[in-house]
Structure formats: C-alpha cells, structure tokens
Amino acid sequence: MKNRTLLFYAIAYLAFLYVPVLVLPVFSFNDSEFIAFPLSGFTLRWYQGLAADSAMQHALGNSLKVGVVTALLSTLLGLTAAKAVTRYRLKGAGVALGFISLPLFIPDIVLGISLLLLLGAANLPLSLAAVVLGHLLVCVPFALTVLIARFEGFDKNLEEASADLGENGWMTFWRVTFPLMAPGIIASLLLTFITSFDEFLVAYFLSGTEATLPIYIWGQLRFPERLPMVLALGAIILTVSVGLVVLAEYVRNRGVQKPMVGA
Amino acid sequence: MVADRGRNSSEGYVLIAPTLVVMGLALAAPLGLMAVTSLKNQSGLGFAEGWTLAQYGAALGRASYRALFLRSVLISSAVTAVTVALAYPMAYFVAFHARHKFFWLVALTIPFWTSYLLRVFAWKIILGFNGVINSGLMRLHLISHPLEFLLYNPFAVVVSLAHAWAAFAILPIYVSLEKIDRSLLEAASDLGDSALRRFLRITLPLSMPGVIGAAILIFVPTTGDFVTPALVGGTKGTMLANIIEVQFNGVGNWPLGAALSLVSMAMVGVIALLFVAAARAAAKAAR
Amino acid sequence: MSFLNIANVSKSFGGPPVVDAVSLDVPRGEFFSLLGPSGCGKTTLLRMIAGFETPDSGTISIDGEAMNRVPPHLRPTNMVFQSYAIFPHLNVFDNIAYGLRKARLPKEALRAKVEAMLATVRLEGLGGRAADQLSGGQRQRVALARALVREPKILLLDEPLGALDKRLREAMQLELRALQRKVGITFVLVTHDQEEALSLSDRVAVMEKGTILQVAAPRELYERPNCRAVADFIGEINFFHATVREITAGGVLVNAGLLGLVTLPRANLGPGIKPEDHVLLAIRPEHVRFAQQGIAGEIMASTFLGERSRFHVRIEGRGEPVAVSGAPPATAAVHLAFPPEYLMGLPTTG
Numbered sequence: 001m002k003n004r005t006l007l008f009y010a011i012a013y014l015a016f017l018y019v020p021v022l023v024l025p026v027f028s029f030n031d032s033e034f035i036a037f038p039l040s041g042f043t044l045r046w047y048q049g050l051a052a053d054s055a056m057q058h059a060l061g062n063s064l065k066v067g068v069v070t071a072l073l074s075t076l077l078g079l080t081a082a083k084a085v086t087r088y089r090l091k092g093a094g095v096a097l098g099f100i101s102l103p104l105f106i107p108d109i110v111l112g113i114s115l116l117l118l119l120g121a122a123n124l125p126l127s128l129a130a131v132v133l134g135h136l137l138v139c140v141p142f143a144l145t146v147l148i149a150r151f152e153g154f155d156k157n158l159e160e161a162s163a164d165l166g167e168n169g170w171m172t173f174w175r176v177t178f179p180l181m182a183p184g185i186i187a188s189l190l191l192t193f194i195t196s197f198d199e200f201l202v203a204y205f206l207s208g209t210e211a212t213l214p215i216y217i218w219g220q221l222r223f224p225e226r227l228p229m230v231l232a233l234g235a236i237i238l239t240v241s242v243g244l245v246v247l248a249e250y251v252r253n254r255g256v257q258k259p260m261v262g263a
Numbered sequence: 264m265v266a267d268r269g270r271n272s273s274e275g276y277v278l279i280a281p282t283l284v285v286m287g288l289a290l291a292a293p294l295g296l297m298a299v300t301s302l303k304n305q306s307g308l309g310f311a312e313g314w315t316l317a318q319y320g321a322a323l324g325r326a327s328y329r330a331l332f333l334r335s336v337l338i339s340s341a342v343t344a345v346t347v348a349l350a351y352p353m354a355y356f357v358a359f360h361a362r363h364k365f366f367w368l369v370a371l372t373i374p375f376w377t378s379y380l381l382r383v384f385a386w387k388i389i390l391g392f393n394g395v396i397n398s399g400l401m402r403l404h405l406i407s408h409p410l411e412f413l414l415y416n417p418f419a420v421v422v423s424l425a426h427a428w429a430a431f432a433i434l435p436i437y438v439s440l441e442k443i444d445r446s447l448l449e450a451a452s453d454l455g456d457s458a459l460r461r462f463l464r465i466t467l468p469l470s471m472p473g474v475i476g477a478a479i480l481i482f483v484p485t486t487g488d489f490v491t492p493a494l495v496g497g498t499k500g501t502m503l504a505n506i507i508e509v510q511f512n513g514v515g516n517w518p519l520g521a522a523l524s525l526v527s528m529a530m531v532g533v534i535a536l537l538f539v540a541a542a543r544a545a546a547k548a549a550r
Numbered sequence: 551m552s553f554l555n556i557a558n559v560s561k562s563f564g565g566p567p568v569v570d571a572v573s574l575d576v577p578r579g580e581f582f583s584l585l586g587p588s589g590c591g592k593t594t595l596l597r598m599i600a601g602f603e604t605p606d607s608g609t610i611s612i613d614g615e616a617m618n619r620v621p622p623h624l625r626p627t628n629m630v631f632q633s634y635a636i637f638p639h640l641n642v643f644d645n646i647a648y649g650l651r652k653a654r655l656p657k658e659a660l661r662a663k664v665e666a667m668l669a670t671v672r673l674e675g676l677g678g679r680a681a682d683q684l685s686g687g688q689r690q691r692v693a694l695a696r697a698l699v700r701e702p703k704i705l706l707l708d709e710p711l712g713a714l715d716k717r718l719r720e721a722m723q724l725e726l727r728a729l730q731r732k733v734g735i736t737f738v739l740v741t742h743d744q745e746e747a748l749s750l751s752d753r754v755a756v757m758e759k760g761t762i763l764q765v766a767a768p769r770e771l772y773e774r775p776n777c778r779a780v781a782d783f784i785g786e787i788n789f790f791h792a793t794v795r796e797i798t799a800g801g802v803l804v805n806a807g808l809l810g811l812v813t814l815p816r817a818n819l820g821p822g823i824k825p826e827d828h829v830l831l832a833i834r835p836e837h838v839r840f841a842q843q844g845i846a847g848e849i850m851a852s853t854f855l856g857e858r859s860r861f862h863v864r865i866e867g868r869g870e871p872v873a874v875s876g877a878p879p880a881t882a883a884v885h886l887a888f889p890p891e892y893l894m895g896l897p898t899t900g
Contacts, residue, residue: 003360010356010367013349017374017429020385023395027388035388036398081282088275096279100286107487109504110524113511114293117300117521137289140282157635160602163622164629165649165700172623175648179639191376198378201489205511214380221384221494231388234381245376249369 021238028232033225046232056233059216063197066128066212070135071193077136078143078188079181086151087159101141111137112205119206126208134202139192146191146252150184187252190244198241213237301521310518318522328506332527335502336534338417339485342424343478349425350432351474355466357433358440368437375430383494386423390414390495415497423491432477439473440466468546475542479535486531503527553578553736554599554704559608561594568594570760571608576738576753578613581730583739583747586757587783592740593708595757599738600629600706613703628697629706632713634689636681642668642692643677649700667699670729687718694726698733707739711746723750744784748772756780772834776820778896781832788838788872790831794895797825802895806831808845808867812890819895829895835860835875837892844885847872854878 027035031043050056081100085093103111115134119126158180162172200214207215217233220226301318304311322328357367374382389395390413397409413419443466451461489504496502503523510520552575561569569591576582584592597603599610601622610617612626628649637645646664655663668674671691676684684692690710697705710726711719727750730737741747747754748768755765756779764776775781778789792806801813809831823829836858847865859878862871863886872886 006352006356006360009352010361013353014370016349017371017426020382020389020426021374021377023385023388024381034393035391035395036393037395037402038398077282077285080278084275084279088278090275090279096283099290100282102286102290105483106528107484107489107504109487109489109507110294110297110528111290113507113520113524114297115289116511117296117517118289118293121296133289136285140286144282154638155633155635157631157633158637160622161629161631161635161637162648163602164600164627165696166623166652167649168621168623176637194376198376198380200378200380214378217378217380217384227388230384234378234384237381238377241377242373245373246369253365 024231024238025235028228028235030228033228035227035231046228047236049229050232050236053229055211056213056216059211059213062128062207062210063213066131066135066203067193067197069132070139070196071189073132074136074139074143074192075147075185075188077140078147079185081140081144082147082151083177086148087156097144100144103137104141108138108199108201112202115202116205126206128207128210128212130206130208131203131212134206135196135199138199138202139195142195143188143192146188147181147184150181150187150252154180183251183253187248190248190251194241194244198237297521298525300518301525303518305516305518318516318518319526321519322522322526328523331501331503331506332530334417335486335527336531338420338424338500338502339482341417341421342428342485343482345421346425346428346432346481347436347474347477350429350477351436354433354436354440358437368434371433372430375427379427380490382427383423383491386419386426387414387495390419390422414495416499417496419495419497420492420500420502423495424485424488427491428481428485431480435477435480436470436473439470439476443469471542471546475539479539482538483531483535486527552576553613554582554738555609555611556595556599557609557611559595559598559605559610561591561598561603561606567606567760569598569605572757572760572762573608574755574762574765576736578736579734580752581727581737581739581750583741583751583754584757585741585744585747585754585783587742589759590757591760592757596629596706596708596738596740599704600627601625626703627706628700628702628704629708630690630693630697630710632708632710634693634713636684636689636692638681640681641677642673642679642681642684645681645692646677646696646699648696663699667695670698670732671695672725686714687722690714690722694729698729698735702735704736704738707737709741710739711741711743719746726750748784756783758783774894775832775896778830778832778898781894781896786835786873787832788835790833791898792829792831792895794819794823794825794827794829797823804829804831804895806893808865809888812888812893814890814893814895818891818893820897823895823897828898830898832894832896833888833892835873837889838872838874838876839887839889840874840876840879840884841887842885844887847884847886849879849882849884852878 023035026039028046029042029044030039031045032040081096084090085097090096111134115130115137116126119130124130158176159172162176163169167175198214199212200218203212204215204218211219213233217230220230300310302314302316304313304315304317353371357364357371361367387394391397392409392411392414394414396413397406400406401409447465447469448461451465452458456464486502487504488502489508492500492502492505493508496505507520507523507527510516510523554574554576556572556574559569559572560567572591572595584595586592594603598605599612599617601617601620605618617625637648640648643664646667647660650660650663664677665674668677671694673688673691673695676688679688681689681692690713693710707726711722714722723746726737739747739750748771751768753765753767754771756763756771758779764771764780766774771780771784775784781787781789790806790809792804792809792812794802795805795811796803797816797819799816801815802819804812804814806812812831814831820829845865847863849861850864850871851862853860857877858875861874861876861878863874863884864871865886874886
C-alpha cells in the first residue's frame with residue numbers, strides 16, 4: 001500500500017538526517033584516537049579532557065556572550081519591526097520586509113567580507129562587538145519571522161479593547177501585548193541564540209583575536225589527536241541545542257490554535 | 264467591510280526605523296563598500312590610488328575562475344535537485360499521511376539547529392578513507408580496500424550539502440502541500456482520477472510554488488558555501504567561496520575578492536531569476 | 551445639544567469617502583442603530599465615536615464635550631467588538647474587571663461590582679472560567695459585561711450578534727433590549743441585519759455609501775421609507791413605475807401603467823415630487839390583496855407558512871413576479887388588488 005512505502009521512506013529519510021549527527025556522541029565515548037570501526041570500548045576521557053581545556057572554555061565564554069547579546073538585540077529589533085508591520089498601515093512595508101530578509105539570500109561569506117570592509121573603512125577593530133553586528137544581520141530575519149507570525153496570530157482588537165477599557169499605550173503593552181507575545185519572544189530569543197552560537201563564517205572574519213567556539217573547533221580540526229575531544233564537545237552542543245529547540249517550539253506554540261513549525 | 268484599518272502610520276514608521284537603520288548599516292553600507300573596493304587595486308596592505316576595472320577583468324576573464332564558477336553552479340544545481348527530490352516524498356508523507364504532524368516537523372528540523380560546522384565534520388568522519396563507512400564495510404568484509412571516491416571531491420560536497428539543506432526543502436514544500444484544499448482532491452477522485460493521476464494533475468502542480476521556492480532557497484546560498492567544500496571538497500571540490508576567502512586571508516587581494524564576490528552574486532542572481540521565469544512560463548504552457 | 555452629536559463628519563482612507571458629511575443626533579438613553587450593507591461606512595462611524603479612527607473633518611461630541619482630541623482610552627464610551635476581543639490569557643472575572651484597574655477600588659468593592667455584572671448578564675458563578683472554555687454566547691456576554699461594568703455614557707456595539715447561530719441570536723436580541731432598558735445607557739449598535747435593527751432599536755439610521763438615507767423609528771422606516779434604497783433594504787417590497795398626473799389637496803393622481811389610474815393619499819407621496827415626475831409606487835407584500843376583481847395573474851411559486859404564506863404572482867406585462875403575503879387562495883389563477891392607501895410614491899432616484 002502506498003501508505004506503507006511512504007512510511008518506510010519517511011523513516012529511512014529521518015535516519016539519513018540523524019545518523020551523521022549521531023556519529024558525534026557515539027565516537028565521543030569511544031576509547032580510541034581513531035574515528036573508525038571497530039569500536040574500542042567506553043571511555044569518558046575525552047569529556048574529561050574538555051574540562052581541562054582552558055582555550056576551549058574561553059571560546060565558549062565568548063560564544064555565550066555574543067549569543068546572549070545577539071539574542072536580546074535581534075529579538076528587540078524584530079519585535080519593533082513586527083509590530084510596525086502588522087499593526088500599522090505602512091507604505092512600502094513589503095519593501096522594508098524584503099530588505100530586512102535579504103541576508104537570508106546572501107551567502108555568509110559575502111556578509112562576513114562586506115562587514116570586514118566596513119570595519120576597515122571605519123577604522124574599527126575586529127572584535128566580538130563586530131561579530132554581534134554580523135550576527136544581527138543573520139538573526140533579525142529569523143526573529144522577525146517568528147514574531148510576525150505571533151502578532152498575526154492574535155486578534156488585533158485585543159489591543160483596541162484594552163484602550164477602549166481605559167488603558168494607555170504603555171499599560172496596554174504591559175497588560176495585553178507583552179503577555180500574549182511572551183511565548184513568541186521566548187522562542188525568538190532561543191532561536192536567535194542558537195543561530196548565533198553555531199555561526200561560524202561571519203565570526204571567522206570578524207572576531208579578530210577573540211575566538212568564538214565554532215572558530216575554536218575549526219582550529220582543532222587540523223589535529224587528528226584532538227578530534228575525539230572535538231566530538232565530545234560537539235555531542236554536548238548537540239544535546240543542549242536540541243533541548244533548546246524543543247523548548248522553543250513548545251513555548252512558541254502555546255496558546256496558538258494551530259501549531260506553527262519552522263519559521 | 265472597510266478595508267484595512269491600521270492606526271496612525273507615523274508611529275509605525277518610528278517603530279520600524281531602528282531595525283531598518285541597523286540592517287542598513289550592517290548590510291547596505293558594507294555591500295556598497297564592497298562595490299567600491301572592487302574597483303580598486305591592491306597595493307601592499309592598502310589600496311592604490313585611482314579606480315580600475317582590472318579586478319572584473321580578472322574575475323570574468325581567467326579561465327580558472329570561469330571553471331570554478333561553472334563547477335559551483337553545477338554542484339549547487341545537483342544539491343538542489345537531490346535535496347528537493349528527496350524532500351518531496353517526505354513532505355508529502357507529513358502533509359497527507361502523518362497523524363502527529365507537529366512532532367514529525369519538529370523531529371525533521373531538530374538536526375538543523377545543531378552546529379553546521381560539526382555536521383559537515385561528521386560527514387568527513389563518515390566518508391573518510393579510514394572513516395565510518397569504510398571501516399564498517401571492511402569490518403563486514405564487504406570490501407577489501409577502502410573506497411576512495413567518497414571524500415575530497417564534488418560527490419562528498421553534494422552529499423554533505425544535501426544533508427545540510429534538507430530542512431529548507433521540506434518546510435516550504437510541506438507548507439504548499441498542506442495548503443491544498445482537500446476537497447479538490449476529492450473532486451478529482453469523484454471525476455474519475457486514480458490516485459496517481461490525481462497526484463500528477465492536481466497535487467504536483469499545486470505544490471509547485473513551494474517546490475520552486477525551496478529550489479531558490481537552496482540554490483542561491485549553496486553556491487556561496489565555504490565550510491563544506493573546505494572540509495570535504497579537497498582540491499577537486501573547491502567552490503567559489505574558497506577562492507574568495509583566500510583573497511582575504513593574510514595578504515591577499517581584497518579588490519579581487521570583492522569583485523569575485525559581486526560577480527558571483529550577480530551571476531547566481533541572474534540564474535535564479537531565469538529559473539523562476541522559466542518555471543512560470545512552463546506553468547503557463549502547461550495550462 | 552443632544553447627548554451624542556455627530557456634526558458633518560467625513561472620513562476617507564485615501565480614496566472616495568467612506569463616511570461622507572454625516573450628521574446625527576442621539577438623545578440620552580436611546581437604543582440607536584446604524585443599519586446598512588457591507589462597506590456603507592457604519593463601522594467606521596462607530597469607530598470614530600469610540601476614538602479608533604479620527605474624522606478628517608467634522609466634530610463628535612458626547613454630553614456636550616467635543617471628542618476630537620480625546621484618545622480612546624479617555625472617552626466615556628465602551629465598545630463590544632465584533633470578535634468580542636476577550637483577553638485569552640485572563641479568566642472571566644479578570645476580563646470583566648480589566649477596565650476597573652484605574653479606578654483603584656478596594657478588593658471587596660471590586661468583587662461586588664464584577665459579581666453584580668455577572669448576574670446582570672446571567673453568567674453567575676462563571677468568574678473563574680478560562681477564556682478559551684466559553685461558548686460563543688458566553689463570550690458575547692463577557693464582552694458586554696466588561697464594557698458595561700465601567701458605566702460608560704455610551705455603549706457601542708459592532709455587529710455583536712453576527713457570529714451566533716439563529717436561535718441564539720434571537721434570544722440574545724431579547725436580552726440586549728431588556729438589558730438596555732434596565733441599565734438605561736445609550737446604546738449605538740451597528741448591524742447589516744435589518745430585522746435586528748428594527749426589533750431592537752428606538753430609532754434607526756439607514757446608511758449607504760457613507761451617507762445617511764433616513765433616520766426614523768422602525769415603524770416609520772417600514773411604512774414610510776423616503777427613497778427606493780431604504781424601501782428595498784427594509785423588508786420585502788414591490789415596485790411599479792408610474793408618472794404623477796396631478797397633485798391636489800385631496801390626493802395624488804398617478805398613471806400607474808399596469809395598475810391603471812390610481813389616487814393616492816397626499817401623505818403617501820415622498821417629498822419634492824411634482825406633476826410629470828416619474829415615481830416608483832411601492833407596496834408591501836402583506837398589503838397586496840387577493841380579490842375577485844383586479845389585475846389577473848398566476849401564482850408561480852409559493853412558500854407555505856400557514857396564515858402568512860408567501861406567494862410570487864406573475865402578471866401580464868411585468869417580468870418580475872409580485873410578492874404577496876397572506877392566506878392561501880383557492881386556485882393558482884388569482885386577481886390582485888392594490889389598495890391605494892398602502893401605495894407609497896417614492897422618487898426614482900436615490
């Protein structure tokens with residue numbers, strides 16, 4: 001039956017998606033420097049090695065700093081733009097949205113390079129702040145999509161009703177808009193954080209001497225003996241990312257009629 | 264009812280202004296700068312005086328660049344075709360046969376929120392000479408020598424990119440399949456179509472916008488991908504981004520890099536537009 | 551000046567005016583309706599009273615105070631939205647109490663007020679219910695309660711019963727009427743349902759394309775529409791073309807084509823009509839009689855409703871059947887009589 005074939009296909013497809021990802025945890029517990037079959041036994045030494053790796057921890061700290069700042073800023077910018085576009089009649093709203101979404105269609109390398117040029121021309125140093133700017137470019141479109149969907153999902157009249165019942169702009173925002181937008185805001189924060197945290201190429205061009213975690217990992221890939229530790233790190237990142245994404249999807253879909261997935 | 268009752272526009276413009284300013288600063292200005300840089304000549308660590316089109320001459324003229332451009336487009340086209348073709352049945356399954364759509368969609372998108380760098384690296388491990396596939400097959404005595412065609416070539420690049428962009432194919436196709444009014448399908452059956460005919464005559468055409476959207480969404484960025492060709496492409500699988508990056512690393516040729524970037528973006532853009540126009544024309548002809 | 555005064559108000563959204571120089575006076579305590587088809591401007595007008603839209607020109611005054619500069623949250627009006635706009639993250643009690651926050655009432659007083667309102671709209675005991683667990687009718691009552699608990703000077707209702715099924719709608723209509731009588735607040739209701747407007751209101755303003763065609767009590771609108779559009783919109787009606795021959799104190803002589811020469815009472819002629827003018831003679835289905843003599847015709851279609859059955863009768867020389875309402879005649883072949891006292895003469899334009 002067609003149903004059955006499709007089901008098998010779907011499962012096989014899922015396997016295709018997950019298997020490469022599962023390589024990371026599997027070989028991170030493998031007691032061998034070589035990432036190949038046969039498996040050599042269970043060990044935690046790669047994880048223990050991570051605990052002692054100060055360079056890695058420093059890079060992790062940088063990534064967290066950049067990620068948090070990027071998440072907050074891009075969500076804020078996405079929030080104001082989403083409200084403007086969904087609740088007001090703006091001429092050229094389509095053009096503005098298209099412009100803001102443009103980074104999705106431009107290769108990362110071009111984004112990274114052009115910002116590099118900007119910094120050079122303005123005589124600004126390469127730094128984590130520059131990385132944040134680059135990440136904003138990449139993350140604001142995501143934040144915008146999530147937040148626009150959320151704004152469109154709740155009745156425009158609710159804010160008018162609040163005004164009608166005596167609350168001014170600020171109180172209306174606080175008592176009605178914010179609580180209803182909260183799941184969308186949280187989802188946007190989580191997704192932009194993860195995007196920034198995992199972003200490599202733009203950071204590579206802009207970070208200067210301060211490495212973010214992906215840059216650190218990139219540096220390690222040249223050394224075969226360091227690979228299992230990289231896998232261990234990857235396994236940890238994988239678990240945390242997955243946890244955050246599941247959380248984001250769950251939060252985003254609370255209080256919404258039909259679950260929206262993806263963007 | 265009365266059309267469109269938004270509020271006072273000026274508040275709206277104020278709200279959207281900061282976002283536009285930041286994006287303008289981070290996007291428009293730098294791209295403009297890149298255009299300017301591409302018209303200069305590198306001189307030591309800075310730029311020589313004056314303007315020139317020499318970089319464009321090199322970018323468009325050198326045979327090696329043209330070959331590289333062709334290879335990038337071919338690889339991206341292969342990636343797009345493979346990804347979309349594989350994703351379609353999956354999206355179809357979720358749209359029409361899955362009981363818990365939400366969970367399927369989340370399950371399908373989870374892998375893509377993990378580090379892209381690590382996923383490509385995982386493929387390197389899997390496809391390598393001593394990697395997972397080879398060592399596994401040898402252990403199972405299915406082969407006696409490791410397979411060499413798996414890594415450091417365009418094949419590896421296509422596999423890795425197809426994996427990386429799968430979600431970007433599934434979601435748009437799923438959305439356009441989901442939007443198809445189920446009563447249209449019932450009407451087709453009622454009028455005598457078998458399941459296959461119905462699929463070919465109704466479902467497939469109506470899902471085309473999603474398919475085309477997915478194709479563009481995948482094709483354009485993959486031409487400019489850096490990490491995958493760098494990690495698994497070897498010399499045979501280098502793509503545009505790799506030679507562009509070289510120009511900016513250490514003492515390279517920034518103007519040349521800028522020119523190469525703009526030329527590739529322009530050409531990819533043109534190809535994408537041609538593709539969309541062709542798809543529209545094909546859709547009209549099919550009516 | 552009347553309680554709600556709308557003086558020459560206009561509004562456009564970048565095209566032809568949606569509300570075109572409208573003037574209205576509503577006295578305190580009246581149940582007033584704005585009636586008209588979609589797009590006639592009634593909702594825009596309502597929203598201007600509430601303060602969500604600003605008039606391009608003209609003034610709106612409530613109880614003597616001009617409202618043009620007053621933002622919605624400071625106006626003495628409250629609105630029941632078409633979608634009810636119940637806050638999904640608050641329960642019933644908190645929804646109703648929402649607008650009372652500014653009053654800073656002590657807890658007990660607040661509770662008493664809300665509970666009293668719950669009783670008034672017959673939702674006692676449902677204060678703790680979550681918003682998404684309410685039926686359509688319940689949501690409507692919460693919206694009403696929420697607006698009324700603030701004791702506004704004017705309650706504005708935007709098609710409040712549109713989303714309800716027929717039986718519930720009719721029940722709610724009775725409740726609304728009783729409620730208004732009880733609280734004594736001025737109600738301004740917007741609807742496209744003429745039965746609703748006629749059954750609920752003290753007076754109705756019929757609107758079309760941004761202007762007011764006629765403002766009158768329901769009975770007068772029904773019996774003395776001032777133009778074709780109003781006559782057509784309210785209830786079912788038959789039109790015949792005619793020419794005015796002579797106007798005297800005793801009556802109006804009209805050449806009514808198929809109906810022959812007819813003399814109407816003077817009062818049945820619309821304003822501004824002179825001899826030689828073309829007019830439309832209008833008569834309600836229930837006033838057309840089956841008689842022994844009259845215009846010959848044949849029943850084409852009938853809907854049996856007991857005493858007041860509906861018939862469509864084809865007569866010679868006229869494409870459209872005549873609508874007649876009354877007791878069923880014996881045969882399909884009938885004669886129709888058109889008593890002149892029920893014929894209204896309306897201008898052909900407008």
